[in-house]
Amino acid sequence: MYPGQVKIIAERNAPRLxxxxxxxxxxxxxxxxxxxxDLNDRGDYPLINYSSILVPGSFKIQPFPLLFEYGIRPVEISVSDWNGLPVIFHSTSDSDIPFDIFASSFYLVSRYEEYLEYQPDKHGRFAGSSSIAYRNGFLTIPVVDLWAKAFADLLSAKYPWLVFxxxxxxxxxxxxxxxxxxxxGKGLLRTMGGLVHDIAVWPRNSFERLRVLSGKSSDPFAVYDYIISNIEETSSDAKFFFPAGKLSDYDRNPSWKNQxxxxxxxxxxxxxxAGLHPSYYASENSQVFRTEKDRLQSVLGREINISRFHFIRFKLPGSYKMLIDEGISEDHSMGYPDEPGFRAGIAGPFMFYDLEEEKTSGLKVVPFQVMDATLYQYRxxxxxxxxxxxxxxxSETRKAGGLFVSLWHNTSLQDKPEWQGWRRLFEKMLKIQQT
Structure with missing residues (x-):
């Protein structure tokens, strides 16, 4: 008996499988x-039968064609319930599991639907509200992990010696x-322009601006001591993403040269x-991305290999291919700006599969489940x-044994009356997620 090994019989070995x-x-x-x-290679191992042939004693999964195909095509999706879990790509009655867990998981994790034609939002993004998971009510559960857990239970019933x-x-x-x-950190022209605007439109802001610039008050967005003290108090793991792009309608960061x-x-x-937070237009321009990466590396004095796109604005597979070409090995953009939940159906990191080139890439994708702006701005x-x-x-991530990732902005944690509720939520979340 081999407690930790299985074999899969398939009619052919395909990259997606x-x-x-x-x-x-x-x-x-x-x-x-x-x-x-070839069944002659089976040995004494537990066997998952991912084929149309009959193999006595095997664990049968009737394959949906998706994993043996190349290219992209519209796929009809029908969602049903199995033991309280939503499932797609249903199997035949002679299968030991009523859906093709491999094809279903691949469809979600590869983000197959994002390669198909869709109606982008005003920023050119694939919206969470357009996803199959959202439209069928399972975006807020990590179905891939839960499918895998149910699959393990069925395998254990057939092969009790397996250890997971x-x-x-x-x-x-x-x-x-x-x-x-x-x-x-705005520079003279931006500071003067901002002051004139404040006087004309928001007079109270002009007084605050002058007090900050004269050193009499702290900058309301500069709450990093507060953030770090909460991280240290709860022994939380944390990563920070900094922009280094030019000023634009969507990019309001200081110059990377500002001391x-x-x-x-x-x-x-x-x-x-510390990772790169590429500017709004960098997701579609490798030269812009490279320039910003070089700038941040020069400030930090070391190579940068992680990033998250500003506005969660990226398109598959082009944006991810650019990251790989530019030396990024870990991306944190896999989440929706408009809806919380599990964009790829999974509560943990995975390697990006390139559906255009039909190969597993070297880019590690770390999904996030919730962003502060999603909660107060979109929802x-x-x-x-x-x-x-x-x-x-x-709770759902705990059940899956996954990685709960939250995305916060320093601007959501200002020490002002209108933000105190969000500060309390931030503090409570850090404590609960660690216990």
Whole structure:
């Protein structure tokens, strides 16, 4: 008996099947696995029969064609319930599981639907509300992990000696510093322009601006001491993302040459992992991306290999191919700006599969489940309702033994009356996610 190894019999060994077997059997369930095309290679191992042939004693999964295809085509999706879980790509009655877990998982994790024709939002993004998961009510559960857990239970019933990995729940806080300062670090022209605008439109802001610039008050966006003290108090894992692009309608960060901003980046980067927050247009322009990456590397004095796109604005597969070409090995953009939940259906990192080139890439994708702006800007929630949603996502991630990732902005944590509820939620989330 081999307690940690299985074999898969398939009519042929395809790249998509290899990728998905590695994800489900290897990464999630912790098994060693091998795909075979000849039953003479079976040996005494438990056998998953992913073919149309009859193999007595095997665990039968009737394959949906998706994993043996090349290219992209519209796929009809029908969702049904199985033991309280939504499932797609249903199997035949002679299967030991009523749906093709491999094809279903691949469809979600590869983001197959994002390669198809869709109606983009005003920023050119694939909206969460357009996704199959949202439209069928399962965006807020990590179905791939839960499918894998149910699959393991069925395999155990057939092969009781199999031993599966016990996955450990973890949490990660990520901070996007779109605007590190409200008033500082702007340069003379931007500062004077901002002051004139404040006097004309927001007179109260002009007094605050002058007090900050004269050193009599702290900058309201510069709340990094508060963020870091909460990280340290709860022993949380955290990563920070800093922009280094030019000023635009969607990019309001200081110049990368500004000394106060450089000091902030360096001081934060000495304690925590610091990555690039590419500008609005960098997701579609490799030269812009490269310039911004070089700038941030020069400030930190080291190579950068992680990033998250500003506005969560990216398009598959082009944006991810650019990251790989530019030396990025880990991306944190896999989440929706308009809806919380599991964009790829999974509560943990995975390797990006390129559907155009039909191969597993070297880019590690770390999905996030919730962003602060999603809650108060898109969903228009108050902190109490936002807390309920965050607690549900943490609970679902715990059940999956996954990685709960939240995305916060320093601007959401200002020490002002209108932001106190969000501060309390931030503090409570850090404590709950760690216990």
């Amino acid at each position: 290899n990728y998905t077997a590695g994800l489900i059997l290897g990464d999630i369930l912790g098994l060693d696995w091998e795909i075979i095309t 990995r016990k996955r450990e729940y973890k949490a990660l806080l990520t901070i996007d510093s779109d605007q590190p300062f409200a008033y500082k 106060e901003y450089r000091n902030l980046i360096r001081e934060t980067g000495e304690k925590y992992v 228009q929630l108050d902190p109490d309702l936002a807390e309920e949603l965050i607690l549900k996502l943490i």
